[in-house]
Amino acid sequence: MLKEKHDWTYFKRRIYIKNTTVNEIFRMCVTPKGLTEWFVEKTEYKDNKGRIREQNEIIHPGDTFKWTYHIGSTVEGKILAINENKSLSFTFGENEPNTNDYVVVTFTFHEKRDKIWFDILQDNMADSNYGRVFYYISCNMGWVFHMNNMKSIIENNYDLRVENENRMHVDAPSGYPLENYQWTSFKIQEYFKTTKEEVFQKWTSSNQIIQWFLKEAIFLTSNNEVRSFNEKIKKEDKYIWKFHSGLELSGEILDIVDNSLFKFTFGKKEPDSEENVVVTVTFHDNGNNHCRIEISQENIADNEYGYVTYNLSCILGWSYFLTNLRSVFESGCDLREQNQQLESESRSYSILK
Template sequence: MKKLSWEAFTKRIHIKTSVEKLYWCWATKEGITSWFLKDAEFLRNGAPINKSEFIQPEDTYTWFWHNWDGQEEGVILEANGKDFIKFSFAGSCDVTITIEQKEQAVLLSLTQAKIPQDEKSKLEIFYGCSNGWTFWLANLKSYIEHGILLNETEIDLRPFGLAGYEFVNM
C-alpha cells in the first residue's frame, strides 16, 4: 500500500461510459466546458485551437470557473489522444488523468502531485484541490451517466467569503 503524504493525492471513480467519451471530456474545450468549466481557452503556438480538437503536449490553457473570478493557467505536459493526460496546475503541481476500461465501467484516476510542503499549500492545494476534485469527479459521473450537472451555475456564490471551502457544489 502506498503511504499517504502531503505531496500528492489520488482520486478515483468508476463511470459507466466509454474511454473515448471520458477522454473527450478532458481533452477538448467542448468537452471540458460541458461538465467542469464556464469557459476554457487552449492555445497551440499562441493560436486558439478548435473547440472539438484534442489538446496536445505544449498547448497552454486558461480555465474559467462558474462562481470564481480567478483563472487557472497551465501547460499540457502529456496527452496521448486516447487515455492519458498530464498538465501543470495550481502553480508547481502536476495533474495526471488516466482512463482505463474495466469489466463493468471505466476507471478514471486523477493524481495531483508536486504539492509544496508549506502550511498554505497544505490547506489551499492539498485540502482545497482534494475536496474540489472529489466534487468535480462526482459531477462528471452525474453528467455522463444521468445528464445532470451538480455544480452551481445560477446562484452567485462569490459574495460568500469562504464559498470555495463551504459550498459543496462550487
C-alpha cells in the same frame, strides 16, 4: 495512530462511471468544449504558435490554457503530455507563490471487463500550510465535486454545477483566508433546492439517512431498544452506522431540534482518548423553497492524526456526501457505489497507501 507521516505532496482520486466509454471520458477532458461540459465554464487553449484551438479540437502537448470557472476565478497552465484514451497531464499552478515550480495533475482513463474508471493524480504540492490547504484540501474538495459531476452528467444527464452564484461546489468557509486555516475544527456548507424541513428529514431516521449517506443505520433508545426503520431519532439515542465503504462507526446523538439542529459524536479524538469529535449540523431557510445546511466538526486533535483522520478525511467525506445529497434531491440519482471495494476507492483513494 498513523503508522507513518502522511505525504501531503500528492493525492489520488478515483471515480467509476457507468454507461460510457473510455473514449467519451477522454474527449470530455482533451477538447475545449468537452471540459466545459463537466468542469469549467470557459476554456482557451493556444498552440505553440499562439493560435486559439477550436472548441472540438483535441489539445496537444505544449499548448497553454486559461480556464474560467463559474465563480469567475481562473487558472492558467500548460499541457505536458497526452496519450490517446490513456492519460493527460498538465500544470495546475505554482506549488508556492512566486516560484517556477508547478503542481502537476495527471488524468488516467481505465477499462477492465465491465468497469470504466477515471483517476486523478495531483502531485508536486508543497508540504507547507499553503500547499496543504490551498492544493491538498481545497483542490481535493474541488475534484470530489467535479468528478462526481461528470458521473452525474454521464449516468443521469444532470449537471450539478451552480450558475450565476459565487460558488460552484460545497463551500468550506473555515478554510479562508488560507493562512488562517483551523486544523482542530472546520465548517462546510451546501445549498439545496428544497426546504430545510425536507433536508432535515434526510438525517433523522434510519430509512432516510441510508438514502444518501449510509448503507445501514441502527438507532438505539436510552433503554437500548432498536428504533424502527421509519421512527424519528431523539436526543441521547446511540447509533451504529455502517458505510458502503466498509467503515463502521458508533456514537451518540447529543442534541436534536426539529428542522434546525442535529448534533452527534463522530469518533474518538484519538484512539485511546475519552474525548469525542463532535459534529453539529444546522439547517437554514434561504427563502423560495431553498435552504442551506452547515456542518461544523470540532474537537479534532492538534496533531497529524487529527489533521489526517478528522480534518482532511472528514472534510472530503462530507464534501462527497453533501454532493450526493444534492444529487438525490435534485435529480433522484444516488452517486454512491454499492460495491464495498468500489465505494472505498471512490471515497478514500486519495489517502490509501
